[in-house]
Amino acid sequence: MAQDTAETPPHAPEIPDSHADLPVARSQFGLLRQRRFLPFFLVQSLGAFNDNVYRQAIIGMLFWLGASSDDKALYASLAPAIFILPYFLFSAIAGQVAEKLEKSRLIRITTAMEIAIMSIAAIGFWLQSLPILLVALFCTGMQSTLFGPVKYSILPSVLRPEELTGGNGLVEMGTSLSILTGMIVGGLLFKLAGAHGPLAAGATIIALAVAGNLVSRMIPRxxxxxxxLKINWNPIPESLHMLRLARRQLAVRNSVLGVSWFWFVGTVLTSQLPAYAEVHLGGDATLYIFALALFSIGTGVGSLLCEKLSGRTVEIGLVPLGAFGMSAFILDLYFARTGVAGASGLGVLDFLREDGSWRIAMDLVGIGLFAGFFVVPLFALIQSRTPRDELSRVIAGLNIQNSGFIVLAALSGLAAQKALGWSIPQVFLALAILNTLVALWIFSIVPEFLMRFLSWVLVRALYRLRAKGIEQHVPDEGPALLACNHVSYMDALILAASTPRPVRFVMYYRIFNIPVMRWIFRHAKAIPIASAKEDPVLLQKAYDEIDAALAEGELVGIFPEGRLTSDGRMGPFKAGIERILERSAIAGRPVPVVPMALRGMWASMWSRRDSRLGRMRVPRRFRAHVEVVAGPPLDGSAVTAAGLEQQVRALRGDAA
Incomplete structure (x- = not known):
């Protein structure tokens, strides 16, 4: 089996090196019809499903055998530690292996490992041996550790940048629902199979592992x-090195911290749910599963909505929304039921008939919904801003940190109840407050998160935005100059919301210095510029910053008219853009120029048409339809201001 999995199937296609050569999916659900994504998605979902079927089936076996309370307590305390231990021991090696090997081959190897591990587990079920099952559980954790770095590092290779948010949303949705359904199926195996429970459990987990391996063979190369890469087999120094890689860029470092915090919050919540459902909701065993289902469904829906809300860009502006939304619903969960339930043994339908039950249900869904808004953009940002040859190791470092936060969450919940004597609702209250404080701290360190949130709110609140040609013509990587007509004070925010990659905008210094907006522009690293008459020093500084940004491979946005239109018509393009391109050409690094046009902005708010309140006509112009249209990139070494102006006029729809 090992030799077979090391070979690439001769019929497997290869993912193109260029994102431009990838098939186009108009929405995240279109990815489920494409081979570059669907087999990987199914393998990931089957793996998460099988892990939870297995773990829940062990609990089912203990009840089926009539095990003592001591045996159940021993498993409850040992199982999480046994499963999480491999993440500390093997993540460093897993990250290096995932970086060094072709990824579809590595996925086939890990799914073959799963077949072997589940075969050992089946023997444990057959012999009804808890030690064998715990050994297999450790091996399952090791297999998950090896698969983890591949799970997220493969996505930037098989997805376009504008598909990253949607693809991550699908993966998070699939994982959440697989965990939930796996727990349900695993819990029912021994109840439904009766005397044949051990055989049913063993056959099920082996069948799922075989299915995962067969599907993995359809993943393209x-x-x-x-x-x-030369692998360092010493896990301690390599783990520290991977953690340093994850902290090299400020935004990536804090995204990694945010993902780990997501696991902390999720662990505290889900670990308290069984006792919360019994003591404070008065439920039977099914009510815990129902509560977990509400949280999981909310997370899945929130993950899927991220693509729609972000406009198919990596929109980290959703992260503050997710963080504060989670805090609000956790806080309301505390107020919804602070005391012990008056009833006991309630099923789902009986619980829903109780006063305040729907409020609790909505709180659980809301927590999951905003958790999806929080974590999906963070994963997309990590993938989009980490160098491709470091991504697997950064994900491995993330997994090490996640493991530490999970252990810390479990210990914190235990200490809060045993040492401090807090009730579960009080734990929720503390979690809501702590989540708010941590979010504020992260956003104060990296204002880009909050800046993107404010710009996202402004754009989505004031306009109905439609983008054309962005996905096809704005390069996925490398430098480019985006040239657009200038209509309103919101133009830079509109273009930023339409473009998957961060853009350094060059803007007139008076617009840059508008109160409130200045804070947003400064943290977006906009470049203020003035005319030679107004401030020659600022002009020269702007050219130097533009040149440096292009040299670093960034996108730079410029409005070549040099001013806002005063009558809705385009003005002539100034020669400054030629000077920018000339400097790049002289330095031996000519850059492409992407012509872009804004449509409908003159009829919207914040253009000079609103120079007097009487012209504003807010009811008609609020939420105006606006478009951003991009044309094919032009050779920067041959671009002239007049020629570029004609290109933008054509995109804008001006008559020749």
């Missing part, structure tokens, strides 16, 4: 990130 994806080249290794760093095939020449």
């Amino acid at each position: 994806v080249d290794a990130g760093a095939p020449g």
Whole structure:
């Protein structure tokens, strides 16, 4: 089996090196019809499903055997530690292996490992041996550790940048629902199979592992990130090195911290749910599963909505929305039921007939919904801003940190109840407050998160935005100059909301210095510029900053008219853009120019048409339809201001 999995199936296609050569999916659900994504999605979902079927089936076996309370308590305390331990021991090696090997090959190897591990587990079920089942559980954790870095590092290779948010949303949705359904199926195996429970459990987990391996053989070839990497087998220094890689960029470092915090919050909540459902909701065993289902469904829906809300960009503006939304619903969960339930043994329908039950249900869904808004953009940002040859190791470092936060969450929940004597609702209250404080701290360190949130709110509240040609013509990586007509004070925010990659905008210094907006523009690293008459020093500084940004491979946005239109018509493009391109050409690094046009902005708010209140006509112009249209990139070495102006006029729809 091992030799077979090391070979690439001759019929497997290869993912193109360029994102431009990838098929186009108009929405995240279109990815489920494409081979570059569907087999991987199914393998990931089957793996999460099988893990939870297995773990829940062990609990089912203990009840089926009539095990003592001591045996159940021993498993409850040992199982989480046994499963999480491999993440500390093997993540460093897993990250290096995932970086060095071709990714579809590695997925086939890990799914073959799963077949072997589940075969050992089936023997444990057959012999009704808890030690064998715990050994297999440790091996399951090790297999999950090896698969983890591949799970997220493969997505930037098989998805376009504008598909990253949607793809991550699908993965998070699939994982959440697989965990939930796996727990339900695993819990029912021994109840439904009766005397044949051990056989049913063993056959089920082996069948799922075989299915995962068969599906993995349909995953197209994806080249290794760093095939020449020399593996360091010492996990301690390599783990520290991976954690340093994850902290190299400020935004990535804090995204990694945010993902780990998501696991902390999720662990505290889900670990308290069984006792909360029994003591404070008065439920039977099914009510805990129902509560977990509400949270999981909310997370799945929130993850899927991220693509729609973000406009198919990596929109980290959703992260503050998710953080504060989670806090609000956790806080309301505390107020919804602070005391012990007056009834006991309630089923789901009986619980829903109780006063305040729907409020609790909505709180659980809301927590999950905003958790999806929180975590999906963070994963997309990590993937989009981490160098391809480091991504698997950064994900491995993330998994190490996640494991630490999970252990910390479990210990914190235990200490709060045993040492401090807090009730479960009081734990929720403390979690809501702590989540708010941590979110404020992260956003104060990286204002880009909050800046993107404010710009996202402004754009989505004031306009109905439609983008054309962005996905096809704005390059996925490398430098480019985006040139657009200038209509309103909101133009830069509109273009930023339409473009998957961060853009450094060059803007007139008086617009840059508008109160409130200045804070947003400054943290977006906009470049203020003035005319030679107004401030020659600022002009020269702007050219130097533009040149440096292009040299670093960034996108730079410029409005070549040099001023806002005063009558809705385009003005002539100034020669400054030629000077920018000339400097790049002289330095031996000419950059492409992407012509872009704004449509409908003159009839919207914040253009100069609103110079007097009487012209504003808010009811008609609020939430105006606006469009951003991009044309094919032009060779920067041959672009002239007049020629570029004609290109933008054509995109704008001006008559020749």
